[in-house]
Amino acid sequence: xxxxxxxxxxxxxxxxxxxxxxxxxxxxxxxxxxxxxxxxxxxxxxxxxxxxxxxxxxxxxxxxxxxxxxxxxxxxxxxxxxxxxxxxxxxxxxxxxxxxxxxxxxxxxxxxx
Numbered sequence: 307x308x309x310x311x312x313x314x315x316x317x318x319x320x321x322x323x324x325x326x327x328x329x330x331x332x333x334x335x336x337x338x339x340x341x342x343x344x345x346x347x348x349x350x351x352x353x354x355x356x357x358x359x360x361x362x363x364x365x366x367x368x369x370x371x372x373x374x375x376x377x378x379x380x381x382x383x384x385x386x387x388x389x390x391x392x393x394x395x396x397x398x399x400x401x402x403x404x405x406x407x408x409x410x411x412x413x414x415x416x417x418x419x
Contacts, residue, residue, distance in 0.1 A: 325410050327401045329394050338370050338402050345374060346406055353378070363399055370402040 322342070326335035341349060352374075353365040364386055365378045376382070390398070404412055 325405055327398065327405065329390075329398050329401075331391070331394055336371065336398070338398075338405060339373050340410075341374075341406055349374060363395065367395060367399055367402065370398075370406075 322340040324337040324339050327338045328335050349366065349369045353369060354362050357365065361383065364383045368376045368378045368382055368386060386395070
């Protein structure tokens with residue numbers, strides 16, 4: 307394996323690939339976006355302006371599922387509500403937060419328990 311310098315990292319910022327996540331009751335894994343600290347901060351700021359807790363959770367889920375340019379409008383939130391149960395949303399949200407805060411290995415370890 308070869309090494310890369312920090313200046314090369316700055317010049318060629320690596321793109322983080324989405325990670326598959328299993329949600330109980332859904333046959334296939336779901337791709338979830340992984341964010342840099344800066345992008346994660348932007349996601350949190352964009353989703354929490356003047357909204358109730360449940361709406362914020364749904365908007366954040368839409369960003370985790372669709373990336374920073376995801377549609378987070380009322381119609382997108384309604385579609386989310388048609389796909390997931392409340393407990394599936396909470397499970398997926400917890401996994402998204404774990405993934406973005408602790409990495410894919412932590413998510414895999416949690417799934418084994």
